[in-house]
Amino acid sequence: MSTLPQDLTQQLHDLYRHLHAHPELSMQESVTATLIEERMGVLGWRTLRCGGTGVVAILENGAGPVVGFRADTDALPVAEETGLPYASTARGTLPDGTDVPVMHACGHDTHITAAIGAATLLTERREDWSGTVVLVFQPGEETAAGAVAMLADGLWDKAPRPEVMFAQHVSNGLAGTIRLSSGPAMAMADSLEVTVHGTGGHASRPADTVDPVLLAAHMVVRLQGIVSREVSAQEAAVVSVATFHAGLKENIIPSQAVFTVNIRSLEQSVRERLLAAVRRVLSAEAAASGAPEPDVRELYTFPLLANDPAETARVTTVLANTLGADLVAPRPAQMGSEDFGALPDALGIPGVYWFFGGLAQEVIDAPEPTPSNHSPHFAPVLEPTLSTATTAAYAVIRSHLA
Incomplete structure (x- = not known):
């Protein structure tokens, strides 16, 4: 009323x-x-x-x-x-x-x-x-x-x-x-756009490529371990991947994949650790696949x-x-x-x-x-x-x- x-x-x-x-x-x-x-x-x-x-x-x-x-x-x-x-x-x-x-x-x-x-x-x-x-x-x-x-x-x-x-x-x-x-x-929030670079080619010959879809998928999975394994249970933190885009056709391995990461925290020290861990994971996974360093672009930051x-x-x-x-x-x-x-x-x-x-x-x-x-x-x-x-x-x- x-x-x-x-x-x-x-x-x-x-x-x-x-x-x-x-x-x-x-x-x-x-x-x-x-x-x-x-x-x-x-x-x-x-x-x-x-x-x-x-x-x-x-x-x-x-x-x-x-x-x-x-x-x-x-x-x-x-x-x-x-x-x-x-x-x-x-x-x-x-x-x-x-x-x-x-x-x-x-x-x-x-x-x-x-x-x-x-x-x-x-x-x-x-x-x-x-x-x-x-x-x-x-x-x-x-x-x-x-x-x-x-x-x-x-x-x-x-x-x-x-x-x-x-x-x-x-x-x-x-x-x-x-x-x-x-x-x-x-919370503070940081949103990043990650562009993963590979070498495209025919889907029947993946050995001739560096598959950015597989590489980006490994990145996404590994990112989910940051909060559960690198942040104390007493500290608030969130790392989420909400968009993932790659390729145009099922029989073509693309040359790049793009996804976005959203990172949230309530303390500046936790925020800094999260951002450092995200970049470390992205760089290490790219190196593990023999791919170039990914491009990371900041979309926005909330205080x-x-x-x-x-x-x-x-x-x-x-x-x-x-x-x-x-x-x-x-x-x-x-x-x-x-x-x-x-x-x-x-x-x-x-x-x-x-x-x-x-x-x-x-x-x-x-x-x-x-x-x-x-x-x-x-x-x-x-x-x-x-x-x-x-x-x-x-x-x-x-x-x-x-």
């Missing part, structure tokens, strides 16, 4: 459905950015573009603290399978020119909606507070490009510098609940996201008092990654990031695996998801204003 005014609830539902049906890929969120500018302009907020498709909305309301809040705006190359009447049928083009389906499979449409909802409450209730609110609608979170792009474009020279920053993310937890971590909240402990304690109290103590609980650090931390880190200010649940109890209790973020079946229920996220954002921002 929504705790917001009925007219605002309906507006947010309509906005969410529209955003969900019209997703855009990372750093291509032009239509989304224009929509945000229009909505925030109607509310009376000053807006400016930053980092290409990023939008900053500012509401100055007398003397007082400056508070920042970030909402990410990009979607993913996923074909939606939710069956919703407002399901996405959109398509987009990846940087390499590949045509792909697009879906808000990570729920960033809920983030935009909740931020605009909180902005609406702040505007309507501006006689109750004083200070300045800076809403950062950030592009490119999924590729770790957005925060970097906004900072490089002079975000904190163009916008008032906040004293504290907040952000939130929908999860596959129970709608209406909030979970947050104190200290490390989300560690760490919540300020003191500010987290204060935010937890605010959320518990607002939503109910039974709905707010601690959450262990996640191996997923986020670039939000780059925004407060650039100013040396505290940041706090929390998760709000998005699924109905019956979905969580179903015998099938619970759909998670990035799944083609991930479909947050509108309520109480949107009212909880909007209320949480408003309450936390408002609690830091005069």
Whole structure:
């Protein structure tokens, strides 16, 4: 049941459905950015573009603290399978020119909606507070490009510098609940593209070739041993290979194979050991096959996201008092990654990031695996998801204003 005014609830539902049906890929969120500018302009907020498709909305309301809040705006190359009447049928083009389906499979449409909802409450209730609110609608979170792009474009020279920053993310937890971590909240991540070189030839004469498929397969298998055999059980680490491409025909051994590696950790020392081990394995397997050294290209890097402990304690109290103590609980650090931390880190200010649940109890209790973020079946229920996220954002921002 929504705790917001009925007219605002309906507006947010309509906005969410529209955003969900019209997703855009990372750093291509032009239509989304224009929509945000229009909505925030109607509310009376000053807006400016930053980092290409990023939008900053500012509401100055007398003397007082400056508070920042970030909402990410990009979607993913996923074909939606939710069956919703407002399901996405959109398509987009990846940087390499590949045509792909697009879906808000990570729920960033809920983030935009909740931020605009909180902005609406702040505007309507501006006689109750004083200070300045800076809403950062950030592009490119999924590729770790957005925060970097906004900072490089002079975000904190163009916008008032906040004293504290907040952000939130929908999860596959129970709608209406909030979970947050104190200290490390989300992992560092490194993604690498590995190009394995061999010598191609006829599939009937493999002895005349250096088979990059077999070589890359050995690399992939050996990489899986790094975490289980080189990292302590008390240390968090993940090494995953999620793409593998080679060859065009079954009777031709290709001259190269390409795969990608995703590496995650919560400690810098572990990260360094993982990266060194990955490169050692790649080099050694190539040498064992008599192949050239593989080419390794860094695709992106996510920083560690760490919540300020003191500010987290204060935010937890605010959320518990607002939503109910039974709905707010601690959450262990996640191996997923986020670039939000780059925004407060650039100013040396505290940041706090929390998760709000998005699924109905019956979905969580179903015998099938619970759909998670990035799944083609991930479909947050509108309520109480949107009212909880909007209320949480408003309450936390408002609690830091005069």
